[in-house]
Amino acid sequence: MSDQETELKLLRDQIDSIDQQIHTLLNDRARCAQSVAEVKERYQQGDREAVFYRPEREAQVLRRVMQRNQGPLADHEVARLFREIMSVCLALEKPMHVAFLGPEGTFTQQAASKHFGHSAHCIPFNSNDEVFREVESGGAHYGVVPIENSSEGVVTHTLDLFKRFNLKICGEVELRIHHHVLRVGDEGLDNIARIYLPQQTLSQCRSWLDTHFLSAERILVSSNAEAARMAVKQGPAAVAIASDLVADLYQLNIVARNIDDQSDNSTRYLIIGDQDVGESGHDKTSILVTVPDKAGALYELLQHFHQHKISLTGIETRPASPESSHSVFYIDFEGHAANQHIQNVLQELQSDTVELKLLGSYPVAVL
């Protein structure tokens, strides 16, 4: 055996022994999760199913993993591993069905996997309305819907769905968005006649496309996956703008990477469900408030937050309805509705507004 082989053998023996310990510990952990499930079921009252998924606990576990990490693995890499460990443990307790805006390969699917890990069963739906309906009817345990993109702003359609459906926000997840140019064959960026892409992709990559492909025809389609399907169908004259995942799914070559106008382009998604989430120690609360359309209405609303020193993380106005003389504000702020000072502000808002809908308190995104 050469010196190199001897040294490698020693190290690999160490790795085998560590793997054996990790393996035993993983199954010990999984058994603990099974016992947790039994306890949840034993104490469940009424005919509702026990609540197996606990976003607040998962956020605490992931935050602790990142805090105690000493490297050499990066914080987010160890957290990603623990994310998957909790995902398999939860699947053992109860397989989770998660609805997302499809088709296969959307950024929303990536967000769902990032949040729930790869052991959750993610099911594509044709629209965000259908995602809400599926969760409300109990067909899926949770849903994942886009709420805000760093370059495009708030997805107002999602906000409006919270008025129509009685669902709660159980969590949030942020996803870095990377768009690439995908194509059949290896012609690079030459001879491109048509570009297939959805509207939101065009808004996020417009300057790059104007600089590189001003003369190519732009054809808007319903999703990045549909763009890829068209690029495959039409051959090398057409390209699709989509993600790595879509490139893999449709076996297309990536001929230009990361063409987003904002290098830190990201989208925030909400996890919707029918569950009140406990405190994790670093939480956000979202509400919908309806106020009369009068001068100073917003100022009066915001004063309550100012007086209680509560930081707003987002505010968006939506029209109540075309004929209505009311406005609806969607407000996100720091803190959990179980905290006394948040309860105080909610009570004040309640007496000042036509309607206040508490959409939920949930952990601030960890990963």
Ligand SMILES: O=C(O)C(=O)C[C@]1(C(=O)O)C=C[C@@H](O)C=C1
């Ligand atoms: O602590 C729990 O309630 C568990 O079910 C265990 C566990 C875990 O694997 O750590 C699994 C699923 C929950 O979403 C949270 C945490």
